[in-house]
Amino acid sequence: MPQYTMRDIKTKEEFDVTCTWSEMQDLLKENPNLIQKLSTPKIISGRMGGMKVPDGFTDLKKQIKKNSGRGNTIKT
Numbered sequence: 917m918p919q920y921t922m923r924d925i926k927t928k929e930e931f932d933v934t935c936t937w938s939e940m941q942d943l944l945k946e947n948p949n950l951i952q953k954l955s956t957p958k959i960i961s962g963r964m965g966g967m968k969v970p971d972g973f974t975d976l977k978k979q980i981k982k983n984s985g986r987g988n989t990i991k992t
Contacts, residue, residue, distance in 0.1 A: 921953040 919934045926949050933940065944950055981990040 921955050922950050923953045925949050925951055 917934055917936065919932050920940055921930060922933050922943075923930045930953060933943065935943070940952065944952065977990060981988055984990060
């Protein structure tokens with residue numbers, strides 16, 4: 917779910933809100949003293965850590981390199 921940075925124009929306080937786009941629009945309508953700070957939305961996901969490449973992918977790259985002919989630049 918995206919995370920947006922909001923700013924209270926009266927108190928100049930900034931805070932992050934995790935919600936859908938439509939929920940954020942409702943929040944802005946209900947609170948006229950809030951504005952969305954211009955930034956790229958941050959995506960929050962349930963995954964932890966980085967991506968892991970499947971074990972068979974390295975074998976597949978070796979097979980592709982073997983069958984690609986001379987002068988290939990495939991790194992395995």
